[in-house]
Every structure is written in C-alpha cells, then in structure tokens.
Amino acid sequence: MATIAFIGTGVMGRSMAGHLLAAGHTLHVHNRTPAKAQPLLDAGARWHATPGAAAAAADFVFTIVGFPQDVEATYFGPAGVIAAAKPGTVLVDMTTSSPGLARRIAGAAAAQGLVALDAPVTGGDVGAREARLSIMVGGDEAAFEKTRPLFEKMGKIVIRHGGPGAGQLCKLANQISIASVMMSWCEALTFARRAGLDPARVLESIGSGAAGSVAMSVLAPRALKGDFAPGFYVKHFLKDLRLALDTAAELKLDLPGTRQAQQLYDEVARRGGNDDGTQALFRLYAERG
Structure with a gap:
C-alpha cells in the first residue's frame, strides 16, 4: 500500500x-x-x-x-x-x-x-x-x-x-479532436431541428453509426434536455484550446477547426457560460438560430 x-x-x-x-x-x-x-x-x-x-x-x-x-x-x-x-x-x-x-x-x-x-x-x-x-x-x-x-x-x-511533456502533447491532440467533434454534433442536431425533425430521434438514428462519438452519446442527450451542468467546464476547455493553438504555432502548424472551435467557445464564455459544461455549445447554436 x-x-x-x-x-x-x-x-x-x-x-x-x-x-x-x-x-x-x-x-x-x-x-x-x-x-x-x-x-x-x-x-x-x-x-x-x-x-x-x-x-x-x-x-x-x-x-x-x-x-x-x-x-x-x-x-x-x-x-x-x-x-x-x-x-x-x-x-x-x-x-x-x-x-x-x-x-x-x-x-x-x-x-x-x-x-x-x-x-x-x-x-x-x-x-x-x-x-x-x-x-x-x-x-x-x-x-x-x-x-x-x-x-x-x-x-x-x-x-x-x-x-517529459509527451503526456501533455498527447492530451492536446485529444482536445484538438474533441473540438471538431463538439461542433459536428451541435451542427447536425441544429440542422435537424431547423428541418422540422425531432433531434432526439435523429440522435437515436445516427448516434451508433459512423457519425457517432462519445461526445454525441453522452453530451448531446444532456444538451437536448437543457442540462448544461459541467462534466468538463467551458473555461477549462478554452484553456486547452489555447494551449493547443499556442503549441501548434510553435510547430508552425495551422489548425483551422481548432481555431473555429475556440472562437465559438469564446462566444459561449462571453454569454456567461464559462462555468457550464462543454455541451453549452449547443445552446449557442440554438440562440444564434
């Protein structure tokens, strides 16, 4: 022990x-x-x-x-x-x-x-x-x-x-991937709602196929219920995105999806969502729509 x-x-x-x-x-x-x-x-x-x-x-x-x-x-x-x-x-x-x-x-x-x-x-x-x-x-x-x-x-x-530092580099790669995944399911369900479909039923149809992800299966249902309590804070995800973009700049690498995600989450934060969970991005899409 x-x-x-x-x-x-x-x-x-x-x-x-x-x-x-x-x-x-x-x-x-x-x-x-x-x-x-x-x-x-x-x-x-x-x-x-x-x-x-x-x-x-x-x-x-x-x-x-x-x-x-x-x-x-x-x-x-x-x-x-x-x-x-x-x-x-x-x-x-x-x-x-x-x-x-x-x-x-x-x-x-x-x-x-x-x-x-x-x-x-x-x-x-x-x-x-x-x-x-x-x-x-x-x-x-x-x-x-x-x-x-x-x-x-x-x-x-x-x-x-x-x-030393290799674990952090791997985690930043993870956050880079999640950034685009979060945008993808928010856009898909916003599209479904605007098209007159029930987004919960759409989620049931697409969540287990090629479009599926852990973020979609765990966070999207919370968002559809209006549950924005933090499993992972917006303010911490923004910190991670900035770290990823700063490190990418040192590597002379452009990450357009990550830059777009940072801009969107910056807006979530400006609207008072810093202490919400990352699924609050879906609320931003709804408010914009």
Missing part, C-alpha cells in the same frame, strides 16, 4: 482520489476549497492546509488543478510541492497544462532528487467516477512503471508517450 498525496479534489479529482483510497492506500489531501474534499475526509483521508504539507507526508503526489498558473503555484509556490517533497517521491501532474511547464517541473524535480510525470486524462466526470479514464503519460520510464498500479486504479487505458 502506498502513501499518496492528492491535490485538487474537484469534479475529476474527487473521484480519482476516491478510487485510490478505496483500494486501501493512505491518502493525504489538499484543495483550495476545503468543502470539496469533505467526502474524502469522511472516508478516511487526512487533510493538509497546503500542497507542500500534503506532499511532505507522501511517496506519490498527484495533482489535478485548473489552469497552468495553478499548476505553477502548486509546484513552485512558497508552500509548494517541490520544496516540501521527500527525495525519491514521484510527482504526477494530471492537469491538462503546458508541455513546456511539464518539462520545467521535471527539471526542477530532478534537481531536488524527485521525479516528475505529466499524466493528463480524458474521459470526463463519468470516466473519473467509473475509473475508466485514458491516462496519457510523459516522463521517466522507471517512474512510470512504478506508478502504473496507481494509474490503473483510476483508468483503463494507461500509455507512456515519451519523455
């Missing part, structure tokens, strides 16, 4: 940490909003007031926070992880963040006798609850193998893609 610190117990992290706790591991937790950690504390986790205090108690440190600036503060702040963790600790950032920041964390960790992995996930709130996330990992291979049994408590697909 491992001693684990888990920092970030929001929509995703609370379920992910819960699987580790349920497996019998000792869990130390920190979250900016203590109330969001309460279910884990009720189940036996131990609370710490700072990321560093949680990290100091653990052999593995997992983080999943909101934005790259949150990652930076968590790792490099005065009460941060790198300054407090014991030599030999494995640090695992599961936030979708900058590949460059992942490489910087790995370098700073190594200088302190630590090892860092970047391991963003996909699968949304349902995948987190059901422990069937896809986990994309970058970093040292030996540290990856050491951490694999813990990854496998949270996800079904666990793949190392290369050195």
Whole structure:
C-alpha cells in the first residue's frame, strides 16, 4: 500500500482520489476549497492546509488543478510541492497544462532528487467516477512503471508517450479532436431541428453509426434536455484550446477547426457560460438560430 498525496479534489479529482483510497492506500489531501474534499475526509483521508504539507507526508503526489498558473503555484509556490517533497517521491501532474511547464517541473524535480510525470486524462466526470479514464503519460520510464498500479486504479487505458511533456502533447491532440467533434454534433442536431425533425430521434438514428462519438452519446442527450451542468467546464476547455493553438504555432502548424472551435467557445464564455459544461455549445447554436 502506498502513501499518496492528492491535490485538487474537484469534479475529476474527487473521484480519482476516491478510487485510490478505496483500494486501501493512505491518502493525504489538499484543495483550495476545503468543502470539496469533505467526502474524502469522511472516508478516511487526512487533510493538509497546503500542497507542500500534503506532499511532505507522501511517496506519490498527484495533482489535478485548473489552469497552468495553478499548476505553477502548486509546484513552485512558497508552500509548494517541490520544496516540501521527500527525495525519491514521484510527482504526477494530471492537469491538462503546458508541455513546456511539464518539462520545467521535471527539471526542477530532478534537481531536488524527485521525479516528475505529466499524466493528463480524458474521459470526463463519468470516466473519473467509473475509473475508466485514458491516462496519457510523459516522463521517466522507471517512474512510470512504478506508478502504473496507481494509474490503473483510476483508468483503463494507461500509455507512456515519451519523455517529459509527451503526456501533455498527447492530451492536446485529444482536445484538438474533441473540438471538431463538439461542433459536428451541435451542427447536425441544429440542422435537424431547423428541418422540422425531432433531434432526439435523429440522435437515436445516427448516434451508433459512423457519425457517432462519445461526445454525441453522452453530451448531446444532456444538451437536448437543457442540462448544461459541467462534466468538463467551458473555461477549462478554452484553456486547452489555447494551449493547443499556442503549441501548434510553435510547430508552425495551422489548425483551422481548432481555431473555429475556440472562437465559438469564446462566444459561449462571453454569454456567461464559462462555468457550464462543454455541451453549452449547443445552446449557442440554438440562440444564434
């Protein structure tokens, strides 16, 4: 059994940490909003007031926070992880963040006798609850193998893609793909509604064929019911799209579909949808129509 610190117990992290706790591991937790950690504390986790205090108690440190600036503060702040963790600790950032920041964390960790992995996930709130996330990992291979049994408590697909930053690059590829998928089902169902069809019945007809996707099968039914509660926040998806476009620019690569998705989600955010789920894009199409 491992001693684990888990920092970030929001929509995703609370379920992910819960699987580790349920497996019998000792869990130390920190979250900016203590109330969001309460279910884990009720189940036996131990609370710490700072990321560093949680990290100091653990052999593995997992983080999943909101934005790259949150990652930076968590790792490099005065009460941060790198300054407090014991030599030999494995640090695992599961936030979708900058590949460059992942490489910087790995370098700073190594200088302190630590090892860092970047391991963003996909699968949304349902995948987190059901422990069937896809986990994309970058970093040292030996540290990856050491951490694999813990990854496998949270996800079904666990793949190392290369050195530091490689997990983040894979996750950005995932978000690039999702960006166009989200536009596609929103446009298809908006078209169906305007043409006089019942979009729910159209979804039933096309959702299991070549047009189908997880986004269509999970998010489209929510949108049709007017349920825009976040499984994955618009504000976080916008962050991911910006990271993808910035990285694409460094690679001298044009991604027109991703640029269009960013413009549409920027409008969702301007209309007050930052804290809605990504399926709120469908509402934008309806309001425009």
